[in-house]
Amino acid sequence: MSAGGSRRPRRGHRAGQVQAASKKELIARSVQSAQHCLQNRDYGTAYAHFLLVLSLAPELKDGFKETFQYSLLKWAEELYALNRNRDLFNCYEQALELFPSDDVICNSMGEQLFRLGFRDEAAGYFHKAVKLNPNSDAKENFYRVANWLVERWHFIMLNDTKRNQMYQKAIQKAVRTGSKTVLDIGTGTGILSMFARHAGAPHVYACELSKTMYELAREVVAANQMEGQIKLLHMKSHDVQIPGQIPERVSLVITETVDAGLFGEGIVESLIHAWKHLLLPPKPKEACGEGYGQVIPAAAVIYGMAVECPEIRRHHRVGVREVAGVTLGGAVQFWGPVHSSHTSDDVTEPYATEKMSRVPGGYRALSRPFQAMTVDFNNLQDLENIAAGKVCRISLPVNEQGKLDALMTWFVLQLDDEHSLSTGPSEETCWEQAVYPVQNFLDEDYFVSPGDTVVLDVSCPDCYLRMDIVTVSKAGDVDSGNIGNVSDSMILGNEAELCDALASLHTVNTQDRLQQKCILESSEMALLNNVKYHESFKSAIGKVVSSLIPRESCSSQSINSDPMNEEDPPQPATEVPLYVLDVSEGFSILPLIAGQLGHVKSYSSVEKEQHCVALEKLSERNGLAKETLEFWLSQLEADDDVLQRPKSDDMWSIIILDVIETCGLIRQEVMEKAAIARCLLQSGGKIFPQSVVMHGLLVESQSLLQESAVQGTDPTLGFSIAPFINQFKVPVHVFLNLSTLPCVRLSEPVALLRLDLMNPYLNSSNNELKVRICKSGQVTAVPFWFHLHLDEDISLDTSSDTSHWKQAAFILETPLQVEQGEELLLAVHFQNSNVSVTLKRSSL
Numbered sequence: 001m002s003a004g005g006s007r008r009p010r011r012g013h014r015a016g017q018v019q020a021a022s023k024k025e026l027i028a029r030s031v032q033s034a035q036h037c038l039q040n041r042d043y044g045t046a047y048a049h050f051l052l053v054l055s056l057a058p059e060l061k062d063g064f065k066e067t068f069q070y071s072l073l074k075w076a077e078e079l080y081a082l083n084r085n086r087d088l089f090n091c092y093e094q095a096l097e098l099f100p101s102d103d104v105i106c107n108s109m110g111e112q113l114f115r116l117g118f119r120d121e122a123a124g125y126f127h128k129a130v131k132l133n134p135n136s137d138a139k140e141n142f143y144r145v146a147n148w149l150v151e152r153w154h155f156i157m158l159n160d161t162k163r164n165q166m167y168q169k170a171i172q173k174a175v176r177t178g179s180k181t182v183l184d185i186g187t188g189t190g191i192l193s194m195f196a197r198h199a200g201a202p203h204v205y206a207c208e209l210s211k212t213m214y215e216l217a218r219e220v221v222a223a224n225q226m227e228g229q230i231k232l233l234h235m236k237s238h239d240v241q242i243p244g245q246i247p248e249r250v251s252l253v254i255t256e257t258v259d260a261g262l263f264g265e266g267i268v269e270s271l272i273h274a275w276k277h278l279l280l281p282p283k284p285k286e287a288c289g290e291g292y293g294q295v296i297p298a299a300a301v302i303y304g305m306a307v308e309c310p311e312i313r314r315h316h317r318v319g320v321r322e323v324a325g326v327t328l329g330g331a332v333q334f335w336g337p338v339h340s341s342h343t344s345d346d347v348t349e350p351y352a353t354e355k356m357s358r359v360p361g362g363y364r365a366l367s368r369p370f371q372a373m374t375v376d377f378n379n380l381q382d383l384e385n386i387a388a389g390k391v392c393r394i395s396l397p398v399n400e401q402g403k404l405d406a407l408m409t410w411f412v413l414q415l416d417d418e419h420s421l422s423t424g425p426s427e428e429t430c431w432e433q434a435v436y437p438v439q440n441f442l443d444e445d446y447f448v449s450p451g452d453t454v455v456l457d458v459s460c461p462d463c464y465l466r467m468d469i470v471t472v473s474k475a476g477d478v479d480s481g482n483i484g485n486v487s488d489s490m491i492l493g494n495e496a497e498l499c500d501a502l503a504s505l506h507t508v509n510t511q512d513r514l515q516q517k518c519i520l521e522s523s524e525m526a527l528l529n530n531v532k533y534h535e536s537f538k539s540a541i542g543k544v545v546s547s548l549i550p551r552e553s554c555s556s557q558s559i560n561s562d563p564m565n566e567e568d569p570p571q572p573a574t575e576v577p578l579y580v581l582d583v584s585e586g587f588s589i590l591p592l593i594a595g596q597l598g599h600v601k602s603y604s605s606v607e608k609e610q611h612c613v614a615l616e617k618l619s620e621r622n623g624l625a626k627e628t629l630e631f632w633l634s635q636l637e638a639d640d641d642v643l644q645r646p647k648s649d650d651m652w653s654i655i656i657l658d659v660i661e662t663c664g665l666i667r668q669e670v671m672e673k674a675a676i677a678r679c680l681l682q683s684g685g686k687i688f689p690q691s692v693v694m695h696g697l698l699v700e701s702q703s704l705l706q707e708s709a710v711q712g713t714d715p716t717l718g719f720s721i722a723p724f725i726n727q728f729k730v731p732v733h734v735f736l737n738l739s740t741l742p743c744v745r746l747s748e749p750v751a752l753l754r755l756d757l758m759n760p761y762l763n764s765s766n767n768e769l770k771v772r773i774c775k776s777g778q779v780t781a782v783p784f785w786f787h788l789h790l791d792e793d794i795s796l797d798t799s800s801d802t803s804h805w806k807q808a809a810f811i812l813e814t815p816l817q818v819e820q821g822e823e824l825l826l827a828v829h830f831q832n833s834n835v836s837v838t839l840k841r842s843s844l
């Protein structure tokens, strides 16, 4: 035994030595192989060798970090190209096990996830990368996705002192009057839970669905010395169980899980669940004392109103029968993104949200506000009636003449019998209103006059509040509310079903039923309605076309003109057309406009099947020959390949690039696209736009600040929340309506940057300019917009009132006090499609 005992370790020792030696050798050989593979660009094998090396010899991690990253990134590119996504993510996961706090790997993982459409996950990795290294390249990526992690309204709500005070008072009162155990549903940053705790509630629980918000709430609660006093749960309230997460039923539920349409965050379902499983029984009318359950808010009243609003109209209905020579009517029925009709499998928000006080061009009330619905959150039966989708029909008298464009709603949230909040359009609040646009029907506007009655159905069939206009009966019409009386009524509301019903009544001709249905985003709709945009393109394309077609073809109007017309002989079959490629994002009829000019073969890059069919129908309806319109993307897979030659030995005459995104920013990689486009143009060919000039001005705007970051501890009533949520602030505010932004203009507009898409050598990535201050104040932001120059004479302004683009603004890190007459130095920096601006006092 003893001999054996003494031998064993020795054998082990020798074996250990052998093992160590062979391990060392293995490592050395693997390093060699890895480097060899790298030289031969065999990244997959190189990566596998490095992985082995670094798992065996973690002490080498520092030395090989960059080479390892390089092989990983290269190998990941190959895997992506090969569509081996599972392998791709496995590689990143392995790599992150080795280097858990490497921002480069995190950022790259985020980029891959983003490319594959996993946006939320991508956002999580960008955030992690920025946390690991605040100067990381991931910063720009993070800025682009920060608002998916933490939606911007959190800033707005936290800055709304009145709202915070009202909730605090209601919570204080409930706790004072006996509520001991509190559950906060959808705690966000934890503010309401902190109010409850601060008011003296001994037991506070809070649940939050979003991982990012839950983690944020933990940081906030800890920073406010309430760690251990508020139990935070990362889950949906429906998954909270007794005694699993909470030991016993609570006496108070506090929640602000309400959206602009009140019910969109699922408050009805959450509270039905809470009353059944988490709350003490409600207090009977005659009872007093403790031991009962209650909810803050106690109740809500929803109000509605009929409005005329040109801005909503142009974003939700086609308002023109013809655009730059292209007839829209007949072949295609365009629908806005928000439908009032609903089927069981389509649970999209039936409303848009707008801060109506800031809608460009304003709005006009056509009716008085009416009470659309009331809900008692302390009454389970009431909640269940709503959830059952009970429909309530309302007759709304019209009292002003105008175009009926939308119904809008807002609500009063009664926190308790003393405290309430209103989300009304004229309130000084952070709230937006829900907007139910009237859809197109037979391409008509809906004129209403005093005495008319709008008949509408209000319901909540699927957790969203719906408003369906059933009919509008004209003054003196006795048959209101009856859709059978179609000749006198305008039929709106559940259009899809009503269309069919009408068709069978032979009041809609069969042509309409055969129309192709095409659903557009609101910005696509606004674009389609923008006549100036299309006319401008038409003239600019026309100029290029006539400069490029051979002289002898010039006399004929169009390749599709009537062959029977003697004066207009058919083109010789040998004629080579001019090729026009439209790489606009989303729905675009520019290929049809180009096609109508004649001698042109147009390529559209629309992606959605519905959009392709709609373009084909429009092309046919407008008499274009079938071969005039082609779809470019149907032939291509990867995004990088969008720009190629039309045919092996032909070149493009015109390439239309979509330089500015609807949100008001320069589109990513557009300069790279322009560079490729330049190589694919025939001599004399053009890129549209040929150049882009960015304009901006200096403003003082409190509301922009409030929408961008929480302003200290005052609005949050002394609780420290700003330092945590402000980690998610971004330097550029997008989707801005500059014309209605509450602000003081401190300078005239100036040109900030010029990007030439045809002549890259004219571009510089840094620009310095002087700006004269025309009014004293605090510069807080630099709103900006663009002029797109199609050619020397024709340009489009992204801030015009017919624009489908919104504007954007840089928010200064710290406001700058300026005096009238002073000159400031503005440094503009352009890199990777991102523009940044810094303001300095001029040394003069």
Ligand code: 44T
Residues within 6 Å of the ligand: 153, 154, 156, 157, 185, 186, 187, 188, 207, 208, 209, 210, 213, 235, 236, 237, 238, 256, 257, 258, 259, 260, 265, 266, 270, 430, 431, 432
């Ligand atoms: N936005 C208002 C809606 N949650 C507010 O994850 C007003 C929009 C708005 N957690 C401009 C201005 C404004 N269980 O973090 C969210 C959400 C969470 C839940 C657990 C549940 N059953 C839920 C339901 C939601 O609650 C938080 C707040 S939802 C409030 C939405 C300023 N645009």
